[in-house]
Amino acid sequence: MNNRSASKKVLASALAALSIAASNAALAARDHISIVGSSTVYPFTTVVAERFSRATQFKTPVVESTGTGGGMKLFCQGVGENTADITGASRRIKQSELEMCNGNGVDVVEVQIGYDGIVLANAKSDQRFELSRKDIFLALAKDVPNPDGSETLVANPYKTWKDVNPALPAHKIEVLGPPPTSGTRDAFAELAMEGGCQQFPWVAAKEKSDKNAYKAICHNIREDGAYVEAGENDNLIVNKLAANPNALGIFGFSFLDQNADKVQGSLIEGREPTFDSIADQSYPVSRPLFIYVKKAHVDVVPGIKQFLAEFTNERAWGEDGYLADKGMIPLHDSKRQQVATDVRKLNALTNLAVK
Amino acid sequence: MTDLTQTNLTQKQVRERIAARLASRHRKEKIFRGFGIASIAFGVLAVLVLFTDIISKGSSAFVQSQIQLQVNYDPAELGIDKVDQESLAWANFDGVIRNALRERFPDVTGRSEKRELYSLVSSGAGFDLRERLQNNPELLGQSETVWVNADDDVDTYVKSLSKSKDGFLGRTSEQKAVWINALRDSGELKKRFNKTFFTNGDSREPEQAGIRAALVGSLFTLLVTLVLSFPIGVAAAIYLEEFAPKNRWTDLIEVNINNLAAVPSIVFGLLGLAIFINFFELPRSAPLVGGLVLTLMTLPTIIISSRASLKSVPPSIREAAMGMGASRMQVVLHHVLPLAMPGMLTGAIIGMAQALGETAPLLMIGMVAFIVDVPHGITDPSTVLPVQIFLWADSPERAFVERTSAAIMVLLAVLITMNTCAVWLRKKLERRW
Incomplete structure (x- = not known):
C-alpha cells in the first residue's frame, strides 16, 4: 500500500512540475535569437551564431533550416516571441512576401551578406566539361527552339551532349540536381537556363510581349529522365557523381570546395568556378545571399544588434574572414562598407525598386 | 483403412503411395525451412553490412x-x-x-x-x-x-x-x-x-562538434514522452478493456485508436505546431513540446499493446479474485495489472524506440535546428539524435562524414540499451500461471 501511494505522489508531482515549467516558459521572454530560412545561408548563419555566442555572454542563437520560402512565411507571421527574428534567403525577398510582412506589421531590414556560386560538376575520373549557358539550356529545357531554325518549340530531342554541341563528349545527358522546392533550383533556372535561352532572339523578345510564356520556356526543366531530382542533400549528389562518371550534378560551390578530390566543376562560358571568379562575378552562375532582420525585435530579444555587428565584421564576412573559409564568397570592399553602415542605421525595407 | 480396401488396393500399393507422397512432403518441408533460413540469413546479412559500413566509417x-x-x-x-x-x-x-x-x-x-x-x-x-x-x-x-x-x-x-x-x-x-x-x-x-x-x-x-546536446535533448524529450504517455496509455487501456461497456461509442473509440496508430508522424507535428505552439504559446524548439507531440504519436501504440496484454490475462484470475470478494478495482490493480505489466512495458519500449528515431514531427516544432548549448531543462532549445545525424549528413565539411556515422553508433547504442532494459524488466516481472 505504502509503495503504491509513494509512486502515485511521484507521478503527481512530476505532472505538476511539468505543467509549472510549461507555464513559466510561456511567460518568460525568449533569451536567444531565433533564425530561420534558406538552407544555403544556414551554413553561414550557424558559424556566425557559434562565434557570436563564444565571444559574448549571449546565448547561442537557434538556427533552423527551413528553405527560403518557408523561412519567409515563418518570419512574416507577425511580431512576437513565437516568431523568428531573422531569416536567411538565397534570393532577394519578393514583392508579395514584403507585402505579407508589412501587412502583418513586420518591418524588415535587408542585409546582403555575400555570394554563392552554383556549379555543374562531374566525377574527376572523366574529362572536364566546357559548357555555355546555351548548352545548358538546350540540354535541360523541357521544350527547346526547333533545331531547324524556325521560331517554334519542340519537345527536347537531345539525347547526348554531343547532340547539343558537337564539341562536347558523346555522353548521355544525365544531370542530378535539386527538386523544385529548392532555392538552388530557382537560382539555377534563373541564372543558367534563362541566360541560355536569351540567346535565341525570338525567345528573348517574348520577355516583353508574353512574360508567362517566356518564363515557361526558359525555366521549365525536362521531365523525361535526363534531369534526375536527387533531393536537397548536396552530399548525396556528390557521392552519386563519384559512382557515375557520366553524370553531371548541380550543387553549391562550398560542396565543390570540400570535395575537390572527387568532383570537378565544369567551365561555364569558359570560366572555372573558383573563389575569385565568383567574387568578381565573371563566373555567370552566382547569386546574392541575404539575411532579413525583424526591426521590431531588435531591442526586445537580447543580442540582435551584436549579432549583426558580428556578421558584418571584417573577421566574419571579409576577404579573409571565417565565412569565406566556409565557402561564402564575400562582397566587394565598397559594398561591404556600405551594407555595414546601412545595417547600423537599421533602415526598414519599403520598396524593392530601391536597391 | 476401410477406404483403401474398398478401392481394392493391396497393402503394398498403399505403402508405395504413402512413400511417394512422403518424399514430396519432406521436400516441401525442406523448401519451407530453406525459405525461413534464407530470409533470416538475408536479415543478418543486411544488419552486418549496415554495421560494418557504419562502424568502418564512424570509428575514426x-x-x-x-x-x-x-x-x-x-x-x-x-x-x-x-x-x-x-x-x-x-x-x-x-x-x-x-x-x-x-x-x-x-x-x-x-x-x-x-x-x-x-x-x-x-x-x-x-x-x-x-x-x-x-x-x-x-x-x-x-x-x-x-x-x-x-x-x-x-x-x-x-x-x-x-x-x-x-x-x-x-x-x-x-x-x-x-x-x-x-x-x-x-x-x-x-x-x-x-x-x-x-x-x-x-x-x-567538425573538430569542436559533439553529440552531448543532442543526446541530452533526446533524453529530455523521451522523459516527457514516457511520463505522459505511459500512465495515460495504460489508464486508457484498463478502462477500455476492464470497465467500459461494449457499445457503439467504445467501438468508435477503438477504431479511431487503431487508425491513429497508422497516421503519418508529420501530421502529429502539424498538430503540435497548431495547438502547443500557436495556441498554448509554448516555446519553439523545446523538448517539452517535442515530448508532447511524441506522446500523441506513441499513445496509440501503448494503448493497443496494453489492451492486448490485458486480454491475455486468463479470466480465471479475475473470477477467482471476484470470488474472494475483491472489488473490480481491486481485481484490476492487485491481480490483472501486475500480470499484464510485462506486456505493457514491451509496448511502451517499442513506442519509445519509435519516438527516439523520429524526426519528421519535430521539423514542424523547430527541433530540427542548429543547437550549440547543452539544454538544462525541458524548456531550453534543443535537438535530438536523429536530427543531429541528419544535419551532419547535410554539411559540406568532409570531417562530418565520419561524425555522422559515429552519431548513428551512439543512437544505436541508446536504442540497444533501451531494448536491453525492456528485456530485463520483462524477465524480472514475468509471472507464469
Whole structure:
C-alpha cells in the first residue's frame, strides 16, 4: 500500500512540475535569437551564431533550416516571441512576401551578406566539361527552339551532349540536381537556363510581349529522365557523381570546395568556378545571399544588434574572414562598407525598386 | 483403412503411395525451412553490412588529431593582469597559440604563409586554453605543454594517410602537409581520444562538434514522452478493456485508436505546431513540446499493446479474485495489472524506440535546428539524435562524414540499451500461471 501511494505522489508531482515549467516558459521572454530560412545561408548563419555566442555572454542563437520560402512565411507571421527574428534567403525577398510582412506589421531590414556560386560538376575520373549557358539550356529545357531554325518549340530531342554541341563528349545527358522546392533550383533556372535561352532572339523578345510564356520556356526543366531530382542533400549528389562518371550534378560551390578530390566543376562560358571568379562575378552562375532582420525585435530579444555587428565584421564576412573559409564568397570592399553602415542605421525595407 | 480396401488396393500399393507422397512432403518441408533460413540469413546479412559500413566509417571519429604546443600564458600577450571572468573574456588566447606556433616553426615569414601556419590549429583551441586558465589561475605567466585540437582539414588529411600513402590533401596546401608531416615525425601530432565528441554540443567546426546536446535533448524529450504517455496509455487501456461497456461509442473509440496508430508522424507535428505552439504559446524548439507531440504519436501504440496484454490475462484470475470478494478495482490493480505489466512495458519500449528515431514531427516544432548549448531543462532549445545525424549528413565539411556515422553508433547504442532494459524488466516481472 505504502509503495503504491509513494509512486502515485511521484507521478503527481512530476505532472505538476511539468505543467509549472510549461507555464513559466510561456511567460518568460525568449533569451536567444531565433533564425530561420534558406538552407544555403544556414551554413553561414550557424558559424556566425557559434562565434557570436563564444565571444559574448549571449546565448547561442537557434538556427533552423527551413528553405527560403518557408523561412519567409515563418518570419512574416507577425511580431512576437513565437516568431523568428531573422531569416536567411538565397534570393532577394519578393514583392508579395514584403507585402505579407508589412501587412502583418513586420518591418524588415535587408542585409546582403555575400555570394554563392552554383556549379555543374562531374566525377574527376572523366574529362572536364566546357559548357555555355546555351548548352545548358538546350540540354535541360523541357521544350527547346526547333533545331531547324524556325521560331517554334519542340519537345527536347537531345539525347547526348554531343547532340547539343558537337564539341562536347558523346555522353548521355544525365544531370542530378535539386527538386523544385529548392532555392538552388530557382537560382539555377534563373541564372543558367534563362541566360541560355536569351540567346535565341525570338525567345528573348517574348520577355516583353508574353512574360508567362517566356518564363515557361526558359525555366521549365525536362521531365523525361535526363534531369534526375536527387533531393536537397548536396552530399548525396556528390557521392552519386563519384559512382557515375557520366553524370553531371548541380550543387553549391562550398560542396565543390570540400570535395575537390572527387568532383570537378565544369567551365561555364569558359570560366572555372573558383573563389575569385565568383567574387568578381565573371563566373555567370552566382547569386546574392541575404539575411532579413525583424526591426521590431531588435531591442526586445537580447543580442540582435551584436549579432549583426558580428556578421558584418571584417573577421566574419571579409576577404579573409571565417565565412569565406566556409565557402561564402564575400562582397566587394565598397559594398561591404556600405551594407555595414546601412545595417547600423537599421533602415526598414519599403520598396524593392530601391536597391 | 476401410477406404483403401474398398478401392481394392493391396497393402503394398498403399505403402508405395504413402512413400511417394512422403518424399514430396519432406521436400516441401525442406523448401519451407530453406525459405525461413534464407530470409533470416538475408536479415543478418543486411544488419552486418549496415554495421560494418557504419562502424568502418564512424570509428575514426572517436579519435582526433591533436597538436602538442609549448604555450606561454604571457600576461602581456594575453592583455590581462589578473584571472577573472571579465578579463578572461577579452584575453587574446589566439595570440598565445600563434606565438607557440611561430616558435615551433621559426622560419615561417610572410603574411599568407603565417595564416596558413595558424590554420593548423582549431579555431576553438583558444577557448580551451581560456577554460584551462580559468580553472588553474596560477598558470598565468607560466609556460606549459598542452595538446590542442588540430583543424578539421588537418585531421582529414592525417586520417586519410592511414588509408593511402599520399593521403587526401583536399583543402590542405602542400606547404601545410610538410608541416604536418614534420609534426607527425617528431610525435607532436597524434591521434588521441576525441573527448570533445562527448562533451560538446553541435558546432560548425567538425573538430569542436559533439553529440552531448543532442543526446541530452533526446533524453529530455523521451522523459516527457514516457511520463505522459505511459500512465495515460495504460489508464486508457484498463478502462477500455476492464470497465467500459461494449457499445457503439467504445467501438468508435477503438477504431479511431487503431487508425491513429497508422497516421503519418508529420501530421502529429502539424498538430503540435497548431495547438502547443500557436495556441498554448509554448516555446519553439523545446523538448517539452517535442515530448508532447511524441506522446500523441506513441499513445496509440501503448494503448493497443496494453489492451492486448490485458486480454491475455486468463479470466480465471479475475473470477477467482471476484470470488474472494475483491472489488473490480481491486481485481484490476492487485491481480490483472501486475500480470499484464510485462506486456505493457514491451509496448511502451517499442513506442519509445519509435519516438527516439523520429524526426519528421519535430521539423514542424523547430527541433530540427542548429543547437550549440547543452539544454538544462525541458524548456531550453534543443535537438535530438536523429536530427543531429541528419544535419551532419547535410554539411559540406568532409570531417562530418565520419561524425555522422559515429552519431548513428551512439543512437544505436541508446536504442540497444533501451531494448536491453525492456528485456530485463520483462524477465524480472514475468509471472507464469
